[in-house]
Amino acid sequence: MAPARRAGRHHRPHRRRLEECVRKFKVMIRKILIALGVIILVLLVKFILHLVLPRNFRGSGEVLPLALPHGTFQTLYYNQNATPKGVVIVGTGDGGWSYWEEKVSKHLAEKGYAVGSWDCRKFADTRTYDQAELAAGFREAVKAVRRRSGAREDCPVWYSGWSTGAEQSVAAAAVADRPAGLTGLLLAAPGKVGRYGITESDLLGMEPSGPDSFELASLAPKLTGLKIAQFVAGLDPLDDTTWQAGLGNIPVKNIDLPTSLHDMGGAGEEFLGKLDAAMAWTLASPEK
Structure with missing residues (x-):
């Protein structure tokens, strides 16, 4: 023991x-x-x-003032050509002007287009607006860019945008009083529903709702006479193509980026190359 x-x-x-x-x-x-x-x-x-929070990215474009029905606004102007091939308005995501829109605008300027910005965040932060004022703003941006660049009155015009900017482009184009030469829409990752304004819930990725929201499908029939190119990121759960059912016979082309997220590969070379091809498609004669 x-x-x-x-x-x-x-x-x-x-x-x-x-x-x-x-x-x-x-x-x-x-x-x-x-x-x-x-x-x-x-x-x-x-x-x-x-x-x-809004982006604190300072675009390199020249500031052009815009006089609108309910206060002034501005567009950033990008152009490298004495005789631009056309005018493109680039709408931002809900965070405002960022590297994404800057890259796209500089690329388009290098390709011979005169470009104007449309900062969706700043517009929403400075006023309450509806479709009529949004459309008036886009028209004024086109006028300012045309005037500054000396672009022909009959040159082609495109509304383009990323995310919120894509939704706002649809609403701005779905009116009778369009700018002369409006040819097509270049839409990167729009959602099913947009809003005239931006709320905290929108910024957190919730689908807009309420009286100031709009369904893209309800505006689609009013896009007659345009060609719509939509860039679809394969890894993005936010963008939507179901709204296109409302287009009827209006020409639409979905351009896939199967390995890209919501930012289309950071507006990289693949996206920019497909953007160029989409613009050429909008200008091509209808197939017989």
């Missing part, structure tokens, strides 16, 4: 050391989990602020 008791006493220090190691391990794991939780919380807050 004495040897057994001595063996038990011999094992007690080992057991205590093991228990102490387990306790320290649990404390370490708890600290790691707390640290990971803090990191995740910080990243989540940063992501929400990224969605909700």
